Amino acid sequence: MGELDPYLIPALDGVAYGLLLFVVAAGLVLSFGVAGILNLAHGTLYAIGAYVAAWLADGGWAAVPLALVAGVVAAAAAGTALAGLLTPVRRGDHLTQALLTFGLALAGGSLLVSAFGPDDLPVRVPAALDRPIDLAGHSYAAYRLVFIVVAAVIAVGLYLAVTRTRAGMLVRAAVDDPQMVACLGVNPTRVRVGVLAVSGALAGLAGVLGAPIIGPGPTTAATVLLLSLVVVVLGGLNSVGGTLLAALAVGEIQTLGVALLPTAAPFLLYAAMALILAARAQGLLRRWSTA
Amino acid sequence: MADILITEALTRRYGSLVAVDRIDLRIAPGERRAIIGPNGAGKTTLLDLVAGAIRPSGGRIRFDGRDITGSGPARRARLGIGRIHQRPAVWPSLTTLDNVAVAAAQSRGGVRRSRRPAIELLDRLGLADQAGVEAARLSHGQRRQLEIAMALAGEPRLLLLDEPAAGLSAVEFERLGEVLRDLPEGMTVLLVEHRLDLVYAFADVVTVLRDGQYVVSGTPDEIRMSHTVRQAYSGAVA
Amino acid sequence: MKRLLLVPAVAFAAALPWLVDDYTTATLARLLVLGLVGVSVALLTGVTGLPTLGQTAPFAAGAYAAAQLGLHDVANEPVRLLAAAGVGAAFALLTAPLVVYARGVIVLMITLAIGELAITVASRWKSVTGGTDGLIAAPTLDTDRARYLYTLAVVVVLVALVLLALRSPAGLLLRASRDDEARMRASGHPVTAYLTGAYAAAGGIAGVGGALLVTTQQYVSPADFSFDTAALLLLGVVIGGAGSMLGAAAGTAFVFAARDWLSGLLPGHAPLLLGALFVVTAYLLPRGVAGFDWRRLGRAARAASPGAMRRRNQEA
Numbered sequence: 001m002g003e004l005d006p007y008l009i010p011a012l013d014g015v016a017y018g019l020l021l022f023v024v025a026a027g028l029v030l031s032f033g034v035a036g037i038l039n040l041a042h043g044t045l046y047a048i049g050a051y052v053a054a055w056l057a058d059g060g061w062a063a064v065p066l067a068l069v070a071g072v073v074a075a076a077a078a079g080t081a082l083a084g085l086l087t088p089v090r091r092g093d094h095l096t097q098a099l100l101t102f103g104l105a106l107a108g109g110s111l112l113v114s115a116f117g118p119d120d121l122p123v124r125v126p127a128a129l130d131r132p133i134d135l136a137g138h139s140y141a142a143y144r145l146v147f148i149v150v151a152a153v154i155a156v157g158l159y160l161a162v163t164r165t166r167a168g169m170l171v172r173a174a175v176d177d178p179q180m181v182a183c184l185g186v187n188p189t190r191v192r193v194g195v196l197a198v199s200g201a202l203a204g205l206a207g208v209l210g211a212p213i214i215g216p217g218p219t220t221a222a223t224v225l226l227l228s229l230v231v232v233v234l235g236g237l238n239s240v241g242g243t244l245l246a247a248l249a250v251g252e253i254q255t256l257g258v259a260l261l262p263t264a265a266p267f268l269l270y271a272a273m274a275l276i277l278a279a280r281a282q283g284l285l286r287r288w289s290t291a
Numbered sequence: 292m293a294d295i296l297i298t299e300a301l302t303r304r305y306g307s308l309v310a311v312d313r314i315d316l317r318i319a320p321g322e323r324r325a326i327i328g329p330n331g332a333g334k335t336t337l338l339d340l341v342a343g344a345i346r347p348s349g350g351r352i353r354f355d356g357r358d359i360t361g362s363g364p365a366r367r368a369r370l371g372i373g374r375i376h377q378r379p380a381v382w383p384s385l386t387t388l389d390n391v392a393v394a395a396a397q398s399r400g401g402v403r404r405s406r407r408p409a410i411e412l413l414d415r416l417g418l419a420d421q422a423g424v425e426a427a428r429l430s431h432g433q434r435r436q437l438e439i440a441m442a443l444a445g446e447p448r449l450l451l452l453d454e455p456a457a458g459l460s461a462v463e464f465e466r467l468g469e470v471l472r473d474l475p476e477g478m479t480v481l482l483v484e485h486r487l488d489l490v491y492a493f494a495d496v497v498t499v500l501r502d503g504q505y506v507v508s509g510t511p512d513e514i515r516m517s518h519t520v521r522q523a524y525s526g527a528v529a
Numbered sequence: 530m531k532r533l534l535l536v537p538a539v540a541f542a543a544a545l546p547w548l549v550d551d552y553t554t555a556t557l558a559r560l561l562v563l564g565l566v567g568v569s570v571a572l573l574t575g576v577t578g579l580p581t582l583g584q585t586a587p588f589a590a591g592a593y594a595a596a597q598l599g600l601h602d603v604a605n606e607p608v609r610l611l612a613a614a615g616v617g618a619a620f621a622l623l624t625a626p627l628v629v630y631a632r633g634v635i636v637l638m639i640t641l642a643i644g645e646l647a648i649t650v651a652s653r654w655k656s657v658t659g660g661t662d663g664l665i666a667a668p669t670l671d672t673d674r675a676r677y678l679y680t681l682a683v684v685v686v687l688v689a690l691v692l693l694a695l696r697s698p699a700g701l702l703l704r705a706s707r708d709d710e711a712r713m714r715a716s717g718h719p720v721t722a723y724l725t726g727a728y729a730a731a732g733g734i735a736g737v738g739g740a741l742l743v744t745t746q747q748y749v750s751p752a753d754f755s756f757d758t759a760a761l762l763l764l765g766v767v768i769g770g771a772g773s774m775l776g777a778a779a780g781t782a783f784v785f786a787a788r789d790w791l792s793g794l795l796p797g798h799a800p801l802l803l804g805a806l807f808v809v810t811a812y813l814l815p816r817g818v819a820g821f822d823w824r825r826l827g828r829a830a831r832a833a834s835p836g837a838m839r840r841r842n843q844e845a
Contacts, residue, residue, distance in 0.1 A: 038634045040641075088812050094634035095580050096811050099767065102760050103807020110800035222756050226645040229638050263653055270646055273639075274627055342715060368717030380715070382708040385701060393698075393705050397717035402698035438712075445716055 009138055010259040011252065016144050018251025019151035020213055022244050023206040024224055025231040026158055027199030033175035033237045035195040038098040041082060041105035043225030045075045045200045047112055049207020050216035054121040057211075061126050071208035072201050078108070079200020083193040090192065109221050120217030143212055150209060159240045175237050227254070230269055234276045246276075293356060295320045295479050296341065296449055301350035303336050303503075310336040312503040313350065318479060320448075325482045325494035327514075329524055333503035334483040335377055338451045341481065342374045343367040354449065369397055373447030377454050379434035383427035387418055387437055390426050395444035405444065412440045415473075417466055432463040439470060449479045456486045468492070491515060499523055535775075542681055546674040556789065558677040558745040560782040562738050563762070565684045567781025568691060568774050569734040570762045575771025576695065577727045578707035579628060582763055583640030585754040586624070586647035587617035587732035591739025592749045593651065593658050599666035599743065606669055610683065610740050617736015621729045629724040644759045651751040663750025666743045680741050684778075687734060691774055694730075703727055761785060761803070768810055 024046055031039045052071035057063045082104060089096045124130070125143045132139035162168035174191075207216075214224060227250055235246030249272060257265045296318040303311040311333040318324050326334045339345045341352060343364035351360045359367055381390050388409055395405035413419045416436045421429060429437060435455065442450060455471075456464055464486075471493050474480065484490050490497060491511040499506040499514065501523040507514070514520050546554045566588050574580045591613030598609050624643050631639055651658045658664065670676045694700060706713050706720045713720045743749050761784050769780020787806070792799035 038638060085808070095637065098634055098637055099764065100808055100811035103804040103811065105804070106757070106760070106800045106807060107804025110798065110804065114797070114801075222645070226642060230642050233639055233642060265653075267650065270624075270643075273642065274624075344711065344715070364711070364714040365717050365719055368715055374715050376712070376715075380709050380712040382705040382712065384704050384708050389701055390705075393701055393713075393718075394716040396698070396702075402701055441712075441716065 005137075007256060007259060008136065009140060010256045012135075012140065012148070013144065014252035014255035015248065016148050016151070016213060016251070017255055018248035019148060019155060020206055020210040021224075021227055021231050021250055022155055022247035023151060023158075023210075024203055025228040025235070025243055025247055026240075027202035027206075028228050028232050029175075029235075029237055029243055030171065030202070031195050031199040032232070034171055035192045036094055036097075037086065037101070037192070037196070038094060039082070039196070039199065040098055040102040040225060041108060041221075042199070042203055042228065043221035043223070044105045044108040044112070045078055045203035046207040046210070046214075046224045047109070047216055047221040048075045048078055049204035050123070050211040050214070050220060051112055051116050051121070051207075052204075053208040053211035054123045054216045055116070057124045059124040059127050059130070061128075064126060067208050068205070072204040075204025075207060076197045076201040079196040079198075079203075080193055082200070083189075083196040086192065086196075087189065090188070105221060105225075109218065112216075112221075113218050116216065118218055120215055123211040123215055125212050147209060147213065154205070155244060159244075162240050230273060233273055293320075294318055295322075295355050296481070297353040298341070299351045299353075301337070301340055301352060302348050303333075303340055303345065304348040309503050311340060311347075314500075314503075314505055316498070318449075318481065320479055321477050323480045323482070323493055323495045325484060325490040325497045326500060327484070327487065327490055327497060328500035328506070331502065332500040334500060335453055336503075337500070338374065338453050338481065338483055341449075342372060342451055368445065368447075371446075371448035372451065373442040373445045373449070374451035375435075375438045375442045375453060375455060377457070379431070379438045381426040381429075381434050381437050381441065383425065385426055386423050387413065387426055387429065388422040390437055391440050391444045394441035395446075398445045409440075409444060412444055416440045416470060431458050432460055435459060436463065436466070439467075443474075447478065449481065450474070452480065452482045452484070454484055455482070456484055456489055464489075539681075539685055543678065546677050551673040554673040554677045555745065556786075558673070558680045559742070560785055561677075561680050561684050562741045562745060563758075563765075563785050564778035564782040565687060565741065566735050566738040567762055567766050567769070567777045568688055569731040569738070570781075571766045571769070571771045571774055571777030572691065572727060572731045572734070574763065574766055575773075575777070576700070576703050576707065577724060577731075578632070579636045579640075579724065579728065580633070580763070581628075581640040581731075582637055582756075582759045583624075583628075583642075583644035583647075584731065584735045584762060585644045585759040587620045587735040588739045588742070589647050589651055589749075589751075589754040590620040590732075591617040591736025592742050592753065593664070593739070594736070595740035595743040596664040596666045596749050597657065599669070600664065604667070604669050606679065606744065609669075609743075610737055613736040613740030614733040615736070617739065618729045618733035620736070621732025622725070625725045625728050628728055629721055641756075641759070644754070645756060648751045648754055648756070651754065658751070661751055663748055663752075666747050666749065668747050669744060676745050680745055683737065683741060687737060688774060688778060691734070695774070699726075757800070757803075760807075761788060764807055764810060 024042070027045070028039065028042050031037045031042070049071035052074050053067045056067040056070060082101065085104060086097055086100060089100055129143040129146055131142055133142045133145065135145070162171060214220060231243060231246045231250050234249065235243035250269065253265060253268045253272060257268045261268070294317045296316065298314055298316045300313040300315060301311060302309065302313050314337060326337065328334055336345070340347050343359070343362060343366070347360065351358060353359065354367070354370060354372065357370070359370065362370070382393065385393065388406065389402075391409035391412055392402050392405040395409060396402045399405045399408065410419070410422065413422055416439060418433060418436055418440065421433060426434065426437060435458065439455060455467055459467060468489065471480075482490065482493065494511055496508055497511055497514040498508040499520050506523050507517060507519050509517065545557060549557070566584055570581055570584045573584070594616040595609040595613045598612055603609060627639050627643065628636055652661050670679055702718065702723050706718070706723050710720050742753060762781055765781030765784035766777040767780070768784065769778070770776035784806075788799055788803055791802050795802065
C-alpha cells in the first residue's frame with residue numbers, strides 16, 4: 001500500500017476525469033448511435049457549458065443551480081440549432097453531415113473566443129468546496145470529491161434511464177438497428193432534434209460541472225472532442241457499461257498514466273485503442289460497419 | 292468418388308429464429324443440385340454459409356475434403372467456390388470488361404492476364420458489345436449476366452447460384468438456360484431458384500427446404516410428383 | 530485532352546517564381562506541399578473509401594524525420610525524401626490495424642483520434658520534436674525560388690506516379706474494393722491487404738509532404754499539423770473532388786490559400802469564415818462535387834452490412 005500511496009491522488013483524479021468523459025461521451029454515443037450523426041461540434045457544446053459556468057460562478061452556492069440550468073439550456077439550445085442546420089443535408093451521407101458539424105465547431109469556437117477572449121478562464125467553485133480536504137493522509141480538492149459523487153450519480157442515472165425506461169429501450173433498439181426508428185413511423189426530424197438536444201444537454205451538464213477540471217478555453221472543445229471520441233472508439237456503441245469502462249480507462253491514462261509515464265501517455269491511448277480494436281474487432285466493428 | 296461439398300448439422304440462428312436448422316448435405320463432384328422451398332426456407336442463408344459470407348451458429352462445412360468452417364469468403368473463393376448474389380453484385384465504377392477481369396484476377400494470375408478470357412466470357416453471355424461500358428449503366432438483366440460471367444471467370448469447382456433467373460427478360464432467360472447447360476461437366480453447381488421449369492430441366496437432384504429444415508431430396512421427377520413437396524409449398528408462393 | 534493541358538500548366542507553375550516576389554514563391558511552395566498531402570487524403574477518401582482526418586500524422590512523422598536528419602547533418606535531399614516516405618509509410622502500417630477494418634464515418638472518427646494523438650506526441654516528445662517550440666532545420670537549398678522549383682518537381686513526379694498507379698490494375702482493385710467489398714471477397718481478393726497497401730502508400734506520400742514542408746519553411750512545429758490542418762485538407766479534397774487527384778490537389782491548395790488570405794484580411798476571424806465555408810460546402814455538396822460520387826459511397830456503406838463486416842473480420 002505504501003508504494004501505491006503517491007498514486008492515490010492521480011488515480012482519484014482519473015476517476016473524476018473518467019466520469020466527466022463518460023457524461024460527454026454518452027451524448028456523442030446518443031447522437032451517433034441513434035441519429036447516425038458524427039457530431040464533431042460535440043466538444044463545442046461542452047465548451048458552451050464550461051463558459052457559462054465560468055461566467056456565472058461567483059463562489060456562492062446560488063450560482064450553482066443557476067449555472068447548471070443556464071449551461072444545460074444553452075448547450076441544449078445549441079444542439080437543437082445544430083439539428084436545424086443539419087436539416088438541408090439530412091438525406092446526404094454521414095460524411096457530409098460530419099463536415100457540416102465540423103464547420104459549425106470551427107465557427108462556434110471562434111464565436112466563443114470573441115465573446116470570452118482568447119485566454120483560459122478561471123472557474124470559481126463555491127467557497128465551501130474550494131479547499132483541500134484530508135483524504136487518507138493526502139490533501140485533495142473538495143470540489144473534485146464532490147464532483148466524483150455527483151458524476152457517479154449522473155452515471156447511475158444514465159444507466160438506469162437507458163436500461164430501465166421505455167425511452168431508453170427505444171434508444172438501445174435504435175442503436176442496434178438504425179432502420180428500426182424509421183419502421184416505428186417516428187418523424188426522423190423529431191428524432192434528430194430530440195437526440196441532438198439531449199446530447200447537447202449532456203455535454204452542457206458535463207461542461208458546467210467539469211469546468212473546474214477541464215476549464216473553458218480555446219482548446220477545450222478539441223480536447224474534449226478527441227478524448228470522448230477515443231472513449232467511443234474504445235467503448236463501442238452497444239453498452240453503457242462499455243462506455244463507462246472506456247471513459248474511466250481514458251481518464252486514468254490521462255492522469256495516472258501521465259504520473260507514471262509522463263512521456264508515454266499519448267502512446268498509451270494509441271495502444272489502448274489498438275488493443276481494444278483488435279480484441280473487440282468482431283462486436284465493435286460489426287456495429288461500426290452499418291453506420 | 293468423395294463428395295466435394297459436405298455440410299454437417301449446419302445451423303444459423305438469428306436471435307430466436309433458426310434460419311438454417313441442422314442441414315446435412317452431401318454433393319458429389321459434377322453434381323447439379325437445386326435447392327427449392329417457399330420464401331423464408333433458408334435457401335439464401337444456406338448459400339451464404341457455404342460461401343462464407345456469414346458464419347454458422349453450429350455445424351461444419353467440408354469442401355473437397357477440407358474443413359472450411361472457419362475460412363473467410365476470400366479464402367473459400369481461392370479454394371474454388373464461386374458465387375452470384377441474389378441482387379447482382381458488380382463494381383459499378385468499373386467497365387464491364389474490367390469487372391470480369393478483376394473477378395478472374397485471383398485465379399488467373401493478375402488483371403492483365405485475365406482480359407483475354409474475360410472477352411471470351413462476355414461474348415458467351417451476350418455482353419461483348421457492353422465491354423467498355425461502366426457497369427453502373429447496365430440493365431438489371433445485364434448485371435445478372437455480368438455477375439455470372441464474373442463467377443465463371445474465377446473457374447470455380449463449386450458454383451453457387453442464388454436465383455439467377457430473377458428479373459430476367461425472356462431472351463435473357465433463354466440465354467441463361469444455355470449458359471447453365473454449357474457449364475463444364477466437372478463443375479459442381481448449387482442452384483437456388485424459384486423458376487421450377489429451370490430447376491427441373493437443370494438439376495440432377497433437388498432438395499426441398501422449409502422453415503430452415505430439410506424436407507426431402509430426389510430427382511426432378513420424384514420431386515415434381517411428391518406429395519410432401521406440395522405440402523411444403525402449400526400456402527406459400529413458389 | 531486533359532493531359533495535354535497539364536503540360537502548359539506545369540510550365541506555367543515552373544515560370545511562376547520569376548513572376549512573383551519571394552514571399553509569394555515561398556507561400557506557393559507551401560501550398561504545393563499541402564496539395565500533395567491533399568492527394569494522399571483523396572487517395573484514401575475518394576479512391577479507397579476510407580475518409581480520413583488523420584493524414585496529418587504521417588505528414589508530421591515525415592517532417593520530423595526529415596528535420597532530424599537535417600539536424601544530424603544529412604543535407605542530401607533525396608535521402609531525406611526517402612527517409613520521410615519510409616517513416617510516413619511505417620507510421621501508416623503501424624496504425625493500419627486501427628483503420629482498415631472500419632468503414633465510412635467510423636474511419637473519420639478513428640483517423641481524427643490518430644491525427645490528434647500524433648500532435649500530442651509531437652508536443653510532448655521534446656527530445657525528438659522540440660516540443661511546441663518546434664525544430665529549426667538548416668536550409669538545403671539557398672533561395673525561395675530553388676526551394677519552390679524543387680518542391681514543384683517532387684510534387685509533379687509523385688502525382689504523376691499516383692495517376693499512373695490508379696490507371697494500373699492496382700487502381701482497379703482499389704476502386705472495386707470501394708464499390709463492393711463483399712463481391713471482391715467472393716472473387717477471392719484479400720481486400721484488407723489492398724486497403725493496408727493503399728493506406729501505407731498514402732502515408733508514404735504524406736511523409737514526403739512532410740520532408741518538403743521542412744525544406745520549404747526550414748522549420749517544423751506541432752502547429753503545422755493541427756486539427757484545423759487535417760479538417761482543411763479534407764475540405765479541400767472534397768471541394769476539389771476526392772475521386773480526382775488533380776482536383777484534390779487544387780482544392781487543397783485553394784482552401785489553404787483562402788485561409789491565409791482571410792486571416793490576413795480579418796485577423797482573428799478566419800476560423801469563423803472557414804467554418805462558414807465548410808457549411809456552405811456541405812450544403813452545396815450533395816451529389817454535386819465532380820469526381821466525388823457520394824451515392825457510390827452510400828452504396829458501399831450499405832454493402833458493408835453486418836454480414837459483409839463479419840466476412841471482413843474472418844479475412845483478418
